[in-house]
Amino acid sequence: MVGLGWFLFALGWLAIVSVLALIFVAVLNAYGYLLKDHWIQIKITPMIGILIFGALLVLIGSILSRNPS
Numbered sequence: 373m374v375g376l377g378w379f380l381f382a383l384g385w386l387a388i389v390s391v392l393a394l395i396f397v398a399v400l401n402a403y404g405y406l407l408k409d410h411w412i413q414i415k416i417t418p419m420i421g422i423l424i425f426g427a428l429l430v431l432i433g434s435i436l437s438r439n440p441s
Contacts, residue, residue: 374436376433377432377435377438378437379433380429380433381429381430381434382433383429384425384427384430384432387423387426387429388423388427388430391422391423
């Protein structure tokens with residue numbers, strides 16, 4: 373279970389960091405810092421859902437990866 377815990381922990385952080393990076397790139401693009409045409413259109417509701425899901429994965433992974441000693 374410890375290996376599964378670390379896997380879920382890493383997967384949760386990957387989800388959180390990737391969503392935050394996507395939002396950061398979209399904000400930079402919206403203000404015209406990256407490209408002239410606004411090619412990234414994101415919906416914020418699924419991003420919030422993915423952030424909550426990632427946080428739950430981190431929580432479950434941290435609980436499972438603890439040593440029961």
